Amino acid sequence: MSLSPAEVWKRLLDRARQELPDQTFQAWLEPTEALSIEGSTIFVGAPDQFTADWNDSKHAELLSSYAPIVLGHPLSVAFRVHEERKKRSQMDFFVAPPPTSAKPLQPQNGISSPPLSVRYTFDLFVIGKSNELAAAAAHAVSQAPGKVYNPLFIYGDTGIGKTHLMQAVAHETLLRSPSTRIMYVGTEQFMNELISSMLDRTGPEFRRRYRETDLLLIDDVQFLKGRKEATQEEFFHTFNALYEAGRQIVLTSDRPPSEIAGLEARLVSRFQWGMVADIGLPDFEHRVAILKQKAQVDRLELTIPDDVIHFIAEHVRSNVRELEGSIIKLLAYASLKHKDITVDVAREALRDKLRAIEGLEPDSSATLTILTIQQAVAKEWGVTVDGLRSKTRTKNLTTPRQIAMYLARELLATQLVEIGNAFGGRDHSTVIHSLEKVQDGISADPQLKARINRIRGMLETFNFRPLPTVERISVS
Numbered sequence: 001m002s003l004s005p006a007e008v009w010k011r012l013l014d015r016a017r018q019e020l021p022d023q024t025f026q027a028w029l030e031p032t033e034a035l036s037i038e039g040s041t042i043f044v045g046a047p048d049q050f051t052a053d054w055n056d057s058k059h060a061e062l063l064s065s066y067a068p069i070v071l072g073h074p075l076s077v078a079f080r081v082h083e084e085r086k087k088r089s090q091m092d093f094f095v096a097p098p099p100t101s102a103k104p105l106q107p108q109n110g111i112s113s114p115p116l117s118v119r120y121t122f123d124l125f126v127i128g129k130s131n132e133l134a135a136a137a138a139h140a141v142s143q144a145p146g147k148v149y150n151p152l153f154i155y156g157d158t159g160i161g162k163t164h165l166m167q168a169v170a171h172e173t174l175l176r177s178p179s180t181r182i183m184y185v186g187t188e189q190f191m192n193e194l195i196s197s198m199l200d201r202t203g204p205e206f207r208r209r210y211r212e213t214d215l216l217l218i219d220d221v222q223f224l225k226g227r228k229e230a231t232q233e234e235f236f237h238t239f240n241a242l243y244e245a246g247r248q249i250v251l252t253s254d255r256p257p258s259e260i261a262g263l264e265a266r267l268v269s270r271f272q273w274g275m276v277a278d279i280g281l282p283d284f285e286h287r288v289a290i291l292k293q294k295a296q297v298d299r300l301e302l303t304i305p306d307d308v309i310h311f312i313a314e315h316v317r318s319n320v321r322e323l324e325g326s327i328i329k330l331l332a333y334a335s336l337k338h339k340d341i342t343v344d345v346a347r348e349a350l351r352d353k354l355r356a357i358e359g360l361e362p363d364s365s366a367t368l369t370i371l372t373i374q375q376a377v378a379k380e381w382g383v384t385v386d387g388l389r390s391k392t393r394t395k396n397l398t399t400p401r402q403i404a405m406y407l408a409r410e411l412l413a414t415q416l417v418e419i420g421n422a423f424g425g426r427d428h429s430t431v432i433h434s435l436e437k438v439q440d441g442i443s444a445d446p447q448l449k450a451r452i453n454r455i456r457g458m459l460e461t462f463n464f465r466p467l468p469t470v471e472r473i474s475v476s
Helices: 005-019 022-029 049-058 060-070 090-094 132-143 162-176 187-200 203-211 229-244 265-271 284-297 306-315 320-337 343-349 351-358 370-381 385-389 395-412 416-422 428-444 446-459
Strands: 033-038 041-046 076-081 152-156 182-186 215-219 248-253 275-279
Touching: 005 022, 005 033, 005 041, 005 060, 022 049, 022 320, 041 049, 049 060, 049 076, 049 320, 060 076, 132 152, 132 162, 132 248, 132 275, 152 162, 162 182, 162 215, 162 248, 182 187, 187 203, 187 215, 187 229, 203 229, 229 248, 229 265, 284 306, 284 320, 306 320, 306 343, 320 343, 343 351, 370 385, 370 395, 370 416, 370 446, 385 395, 395 416, 395 428, 395 446, 416 428, 428 446
Parallel strands: 041 076, 152 248, 152 275, 182 215, 215 248
Antiparallel strands: 033 041
């Protein structure tokens, strides 16, 4: 009696389970499913293209070699993506879709917005200290579009969840009111469509398409800076038309409205009418929560131990995308090497990423500078050097900025004017206030003192003559 594809595949998997590490089997072969047998080949479905390609290159030949043993005849193994999953992105390998399917955005006058990602819902957004205000505002907007926080302006560095929250508003709005007309575009697309409407003389259709929508979502409005007058003019009138009609506008940017150079004052003013909410880089606990959620939704709890999650969270601090990329690289590396996932394996797999993150190993010729101090403090607090130099005054940047100023004064005896210039042109009184703030913090908070001393100890390995250690320094 001939075996069904499922029975054949089960026999091959049973053999593979005996030969491969548990983590490798669970991560790469357990999510697969037999599709069909055609001639001397069994076609096996994988959850996404990444998994299919990986299994084809790393496991197909091995599995085929089991066929004469467990089946009694040769059989080739080939992997392909399930038909219904072909539209999913590669990163979805690590994020399961929500239980309710997302409604695609309907074309308006023949032109459709980019589809919403099924990953970008409120259910899959991990809330922490760095994003709780923005998340609360986005949720409030989704419950009553056009009534509160209009416009909603969300800003922060790349890869920390701005687009996720923006699309979550759209998903929730569609669930509550499926007939809602939604337009989701990037600023570049808005500009390109405007130019096309000028060339094709379809300006009225362009304006109607944008101004008759119920919910307008525009990503990366910082790209409006320096645009020609016509682009900002059209954006201004579109904004006014929607706002006056009580329709919701959600915008994202990598900086607050007041810091978008070259943006007309009237647009800056309108962007600030509603709620301006920032998203900072996640702290350690938040990063752990993000990694654990991804492990949970993809049933990888047993594959990635907690100590490995903590290791990744401790060393990968830049943004959520880097966290996701680290998980992908770790699983691929462990499978290639046929090793269980441990902290040591994670250190091997992510060595290039960790070296790039650290980037502060001094050599005999290395000299301590204000930039070096800024890099060390930025790494410790999980922010960027540009953030320390920016005018942004959010707490996640203010504290490390003040500490970097303090260390520049303490270790290099830098003049107050020079410190101010190195941190975005701040004045003498601001620097004095920052130094006093850190001094008070050291006296009141032993953990902060220990953290600053740890950075100081690392910086003292550079080529310079350290000043005597003191609890308080002169700020005059």
